[in-house]
């Protein structure tokens with residue numbers, strides 16, 4: 001069955017979200033653009049708590065986890081449809097309880113956590129009471145997890161973590177960090193690491209540099225270089241089984257990447273809508289910009305790129321909902337979606353900004369921040385190249401090498417086989433043609 005429509009009941013919810021986000025959430029971005037991942041001071045809590053309550057009252061709060069994992073979600077397709085609407089605004093995910101990196105962290109605690117870990121960390125995350133961070137990348141290597149050095153050594157009933165992690169987003173305002181550390185250096189490459197839940201106030205966690213994303217001010221979210229100086233974690237801090245850190249990270253990043261992809265769709269649509277409005281409004285030599293052929297090309301290319309990408313992401317989300325989790329087809333499509341999201345964030349933003357002329361490059365339109373984010377899509381959760389390689393490996397798994405030196409579609413051998421298959425008809429054809437001549 002092929003069906004590209006949204007259930008009418010859920011479409012009503014999406015309609016509500018569109019209005020709510022435009023009227024109530026978008027203004028928060030204009031006034032407090034960097035507060036969305038921090039514990040709010042009392043005056044801000046008074047503003048945002050009623051908004052979160054309104055989302056809860058509609059049954060839309062924290063819908064990234066399904067009921068089987070302790071959430072109230074309705075699956076990845078519907079989460080994609082929601083993410084698409086709320087993501088152009090940095091406050092959107094926080095007001096709906098689906099902000100990264102917390103969604104990915106919640107997902108792995110739900111999958112791998114003990115009942116006590118779920119009570120202590122997952123429930124407050126789902127309730128929106130605290131924020132978390134994911135500490136995996138290291139200064140000497142991010143794309144290659146096999147090069148990680150930060151280690152956890154067993155000491156009595158505890159683990160002691162020592163090493164450095166780079167670009168740990170929101171480390172400052174997180175209540176706890178999920179840290180990936182080498183526990184079994186002599187094991188097989190993908191079984192060397194384990195995952196730990198570490199409260200932020202554990203002694204020995206040092207912020208070496210409060211690195212920020214380019215162009216962002218001091219009060220923006222940090223992506224810090226953290227040094228773990230013999231950080232002591234009790235045995236109960238181990239998340240999942242020892243040696244399964246790599247597998248847990250893959251689960252986390254697979255979910256996170258599809259969420260990011262749909263955020264890229266939402267942001268591209270936002271840029272595209274601005275572009276359409278502008279070319280219909282701006283007049284050049286007595287006619288709207290929209291009448292210019294090269295402008296029409298820019299609009300059509302952006303539309304085509306967004307629609308292709310959106311359908312692709314939705315199908316990947318549908319596969320997650322209808323299959324057995326992150327199987328090979330899903331991982332293939334998520335890798336491709338990750339590659340495409342960087343391209344679409346760049347291309348559509350660039351065209352929209354360009355069509356606005358100087359105004360588009362000014363601080364009076366929202367393109368600056370979108371433009372600065374575009375290269376980020378190609379780096380966070382792994383660089384484009386590593387996803388291109390991962391996708392190619394998974395795509396090629398569905399194909400076989402040719403049995404001989406020549407391709408199976410080599411025309412001379414196929415023609416020979418076709419002649420053998422239809423030899424009777426060919427003989428009749430030849431006989432008929434010889435009679436005619």
Ligand SMILES: Cc1cc2nc3c(=O)[nH]c(=O)nc-3n(C[C@H](O)[C@H](O)[C@H](O)COP(=O)(O)OP(=O)(O)OC[C@H]3O[C@@H](n4cnc5c(N)ncnc54)[C@H](O)[C@@H]3O)c2cc1C
Pocket residue numbers: 101133134135136137138139140141142143144166167168169170213223376379380381382383384385386389
């Ligand atoms: C905004 C932002 C937030 C982030 N948040 C977090 C976080 O919360 N927690 C966390 O742990 N990390 C986080 N990261 C880090 C991110 O996951 C890493 O930056 C990413 O995995 C790449 O690692 P790297 O920066 O060390 O780049 P490197 O591994 O040094 O790669 C640099 C370049 O080398 C090339 N390259 C790498 N691998 C390949 C390959 N296989 N084939 C061909 N070329 C290749 C590519 O050109 C790549 O861009 C964040 C990054 C950003 C930008």
